[in-house]
Amino acid sequence: MQHARTGKAGDEVVALDVAGVSHSYGPKRALNDVSFSIAPATFTVLLGLNGAGKTTLFSLISHLYDTRRGSIRIFGHDVSRASGEALRRVGIVFQARTLDLDLSVYQNLSYHASLHGIGRHEARQRIAALLGTVDMQGREHDKARSLSGGQMRRIEIARALLHRPSLLLLDEATVGLDIQSRAGILATIRKLVETEGIGVLWATHLIDEVEDGDHVVVLRQGDLVAKGKVADVVKASGAGSIRDAFSRLSRSEAAGIAETSP
C-alpha cells in the first residue's frame, strides 16, 4: 500500500505546498516555476494585479486543470495523484458567482452537502450552524436571486465550509462589494482562522485587505516576486510599507524574489 505523505516538513505540518508549478495557455505562460507553502491556521494573502496568475493557480489547486509541471500538495496529499484525499481538505470560493439563483439558500447548500456524502439530518445541522457563522441565520428559505452580492458571497463561504475543510481558498471574494460588505466578509474569514484553525489563502489585488500580521505571496505576470510575513517582505523590498512594497514589486521588471522565512 502506498502511504500518502504526511504533509510534514520536519515537525511542521504544511497545509498547502506549491512546488515549482508552471502553467501555460498555448504559448502564453501564466505561471512560471511558482513555489510557496502555507501553514495551518494562518492567513496568507495571494497578492497580484490583474493577469498575475491568481485564478490560474486556484484552478490548479482545485484540480480544474491538471498540474503538468511541479506539484501541489494539500496536507501532504498530491492534488494530481490523490485528488480525492487532497480536495476533501479544501473549500473553495471562486471569483465567479456560482449559486443557483433559482434555488433557495437551503437548496443550494444541501445540494453541495449531498455531493460530499453528508446525510440530510447532519446537513440540516451544519447548514444552520454555518448560516450563523456567516451572519445569515434564518435565511434558509430566501431565493438566492433575492440576495445582495455580499450576501451571496456569504452563502458561498458557508457552502465552501460545509464539508469541514482545513484549508479555505478565496479568489477575489470581495470584488464588486461595497466597503462595509468587504470588511464584514474579511472579518468573518479572519475569525475562522482564529477560532477554527483553518488555513486561508485569500487572493486579491487590493492592498488594503492586507494586515500587518499576515503572510503574503506576491505574483507578477506569473512570477513569484515575494513571499513571507508582511514585515519581512516590506524590509526585503526596501519599501516603507506593504502598499509601497506591492507597488514596487508589481511594476519592477528587474525585481528579484524578495524571500523571507515563512
Ligand SMILES: Nc1ncnc2c1ncn2[C@@H]1O[C@H](COP(=O)(O)OP(=O)(O)OP(=O)(O)O)[C@@H](O)[C@H]1O
Ligand atoms: N483560458 C485562458 N486562455 C488563455 N489565456 C488565459 C486563460 N486564462 C488566463 N489566461 C491568461 O493567463 C494570465 C493569468 O491570468 P489569471 O486569470 O490567472 O490572472 P489573475 O491574477 O487571476 O487575474 P484577474 O484578477 O484579472 O482574474 C493572463 O495573462 C491571462 O490573460
